Amino acid sequence: MSQNAIEIEGLQKTYAARKGQPAKQALKGIDLKIPQGSIFGLLGPNGAGKSTLINILAGLVRKSAGTVRIWGFDQDVNPRQSRASIGVMPQELNMDPFFSARGALDVQAGLYGVPRAQRRTDEILDLIGLTDKADAYARTLSGGMRRRLLLGKALVHAPHVLVLDEPTAGVDIELRQMLWRNVRRLNEEGMTIILTTHYLEEAQDMCGEIAIINQGELVVQDTTPNLLGRLDAKTLVIEPETAPPALPAIDGVEVTSRPGGAIAFDYRRSLTSPGAILEAVRNAGIQIRDVRTEEADLEDVFLALTRSPAPA
Ligand SMILES: Nc1ncnc2c1ncn2[C@@H]1O[C@H](COP(=O)(O)OP(=O)(O)OP(=O)(O)O)[C@@H](O)[C@H]1O
Numbered sequence: 001m002s003q004n005a006i007e008i009e010g011l012q013k014t015y016a017a018r019k020g021q022p023a024k025q026a027l028k029g030i031d032l033k034i035p036q037g038s039i040f041g042l043l044g045p046n047g048a049g050k051s052t053l054i055n056i057l058a059g060l061v062r063k064s065a066g067t068v069r070i071w072g073f074d075q076d077v078n079p080r081q082s083r084a085s086i087g088v089m090p091q092e093l094n095m096d097p098f099f100s101a102r103g104a105l106d107v108q109a110g111l112y113g114v115p116r117a118q119r120r121t122d123e124i125l126d127l128i129g130l131t132d133k134a135d136a137y138a139r140t141l142s143g144g145m146r147r148r149l150l151l152g153k154a155l156v157h158a159p160h161v162l163v164l165d166e167p168t169a170g171v172d173i174e175l176r177q178m179l180w181r182n183v184r185r186l187n188e189e190g191m192t193i194i195l196t197t198h199y200l201e202e203a204q205d206m207c208g209e210i211a212i213i214n215q216g217e218l219v220v221q222d223t224t225p226n227l228l229g230r231l232d233a234k235t236l237v238i239e240p241e242t243a244p245p246a247l248p249a250i251d252g253v254e255v256t257s258r259p260g261g262a263i264a265f266d267y268r269r270s271l272t273s274p275g276a277i278l279e280a281v282r283n284a285g286i287q288i289r290d291v292r293t294e295e296a297d298l299e300d301v302f303l304a305l306t307r308s309p310a311p312a
Helices: 050-057 079-083 102-113 119-129 144-154 173-188 202-208 224-230 275-284 296-305
Strands: 004-015 024-035 039-045 065-070 086-089 159-165 192-196 210-214 217-223 235-241 254-257 263-269 288-294
Touching: 004 144, 004 192, 024 050, 024 065, 024 192, 024 210, 024 217, 024 296, 039 079, 039 173, 039 202, 050 065, 050 086, 050 144, 050 159, 050 192, 065 079, 079 086, 079 235, 086 144, 102 119, 102 144, 119 144, 144 159, 144 173, 159 173, 173 192, 173 202, 173 217, 202 296, 210 224, 210 296, 217 224, 224 296, 275 288
Parallel strands: 039 192, 039 210, 086 159, 159 192
Antiparallel strands: 004 024, 004 065, 210 217, 235 263, 235 288, 254 263
């Protein structure tokens, strides 16, 4: 068994033309390796191809070309084992309203061929906080509870890999925190987690490694700290003791005053050091009361890597 939970090579997907719509190449040859045991973020702007990629992993969309191995099982060679290795919590809330929460988990376990004796229905109900609602019909559950049930359904066959597609879109803080607690716990128990989210702060906090796709192509894959270190731009902010009569001018540094009296120095790490800026500030006769730096965050990196080229 390799050390990768997922190995994708040359993955392509073209949706056929229909009803006046031309054919659409949603994935243009993606190579991606997702390490075992990671919490991995799959990010990209709307229409980048994330859902297509996840649906191919889940066996819901048929790829046009390339290979996909899940937990070492090639989808084309061992479709059953590769499908059994992965669980997907989808975005949409559609579920059969006439099953109870317990019933929905049982049906799902049946679909995956989990023998009754091996089902962990009570354990899953406890994990998703629905023990009290085990016998309530799904249609009587709140939106948040239904979402938790979707997580439970993704877990019935104890998959090695769990995919969460936009798990926190439009959910309240309590449910969000509950989801992340569960995800961390499952990961600590050894499960590999793949998540897509529009909340970049969440990806920055949760994911050790991140891939960004844009227009069907992989733009970057790296550890989160490496990605954050990629941007050359940095900002040094000083709080002066008293407002200076004029802002100091420093070559290659953009100096701006901020509301409240702070002065911001936007510089490139490759060209200027913070020491040189502080020296210039002192030489300008400015007394420093406080100083801090501002790092790029994932949003800055994401925008820099996915911004479409300016029209010619
Ligand atoms: N069934 C389909 N038939 C035709 N085109 C499709 C189909 N599903 C998706 N597409 C197109 O493929 C491209 C990628 O879509 P996909 O849903 O994978 O993107 P995404 O990154 O998940 O976007 P979002 O964040 O908006 O969900 C888009 O241009 C979309 O319009």
